[in-house]
Ligand SMILES: Nc1nc2c(ncn2[C@@H]2O[C@H](COP(=O)(O)OP(=O)(O)OP(=O)(O)O)[C@@H](O)[C@H]2O)c(=O)[nH]1
């Protein structure tokens with residue numbers, strides 16, 4: 001790869017992995033080390049041997065560019081600041097959770113379940129309350145203040161009237177954002193507003209996704225005209241809770257707020273039936289906490305007694321305390337939550 005004595009020194013080509021399918025990765029090259037454009041790349045054998053996965057969202061070093069056939073090789077994966085498992089995307093900055101105010105109406109348990117799943121990632125979360133044109137101001141206010149009490153910001157959106165679009169655009173600027181939410185809430189409609197020129201492609205991708213059992217086989221980042229990248233996820237109604245029961249409290253801002261100023265009698269309080277617990281109480285999502293805790297405990301018990309039946313996620317995560325889970329997923333290039341089945 002070394003140039004002739006008269007050629008200028010070769011600079012490393014860097015890029016972002018925009019899509020992954022089978023063994024191929026579509027890499028958007030970064031200026032100024034490369035001409036604008038994308039290369040279809042393979043992962044170098046040595047990375048495979050090292051068990052180094054390449055994820056959509058990864059920053060990579062590319063070599064052997066063949067400009068004519070637009071092919072290249074991924075030589076190196078640069079350190080990630082985080083890696084999500086579902087969808088398997090690296091370097092995500094925030095999660096946008098979309099719920100419709102009507103058709104389908106938001107179900108507090110379901111909203112809470114999505115919030116807890118998203119909160120487990122440790123990323124910034126914003127909630128979009130879509131189809132605002134279908135309900136009145138009372139419903140708007142009720143959900144915005146409910147979310148506020150839960151510790152989240154809710155943005156009203158209507159594709160019909162344009163309400164909220166500018167605010168959402170500003171939020172997405174220069175960030176990698178994953179959009180999640182149940183089926184039919186208007187995620188695709190929002191993406192079409194944000195990236196009109198990608199309309200056809202998004203349609204194709206959505207169709208592809210909806211054929212499966214809501215497992216993301218094809219993951220793709222779409223560039224926003226204003227800067228930033230957006231990833232859609234398939235609509236699904238019951239996101240998986242996949243962490244240890246003791247990690248659940250960290251996924252409720254209401255609990256974290258209480259624990260900032262008060263302490264439970266036991267340092268390892270699970271906030272269920274323990275005496276002198278400062279978390280247990282008459283706040284709206286406490287029943288959700290109890291229910292999710294029960295579910296996670298049952299999954300953990302199943303993993304302990306029937307390890308062959310447990311999912312890989314549950315097995316690995318239940319072995320680690322919360323802090324270690326975060327450290328692993330944020331620092332290593334082999335995100336703990338990654339699972340080959342997701343890719
Ligand atoms: N009234 C109204 N309808 C909307 C709005 N946004 C989306 N819709 C309608 O809601 C329906 C579902 O929208 P999609 O964008 O396909 O929803 P989705 O979340 O992508 O759904 P999945 O692909 O199943 O995940 C469509 O008929 C849209 O026209 C809105 O702001 N107001």
Ligand SMILES: [Zn+2]
Nearest residue numbers: 264269271277
């Ligand atoms: Zn407690």
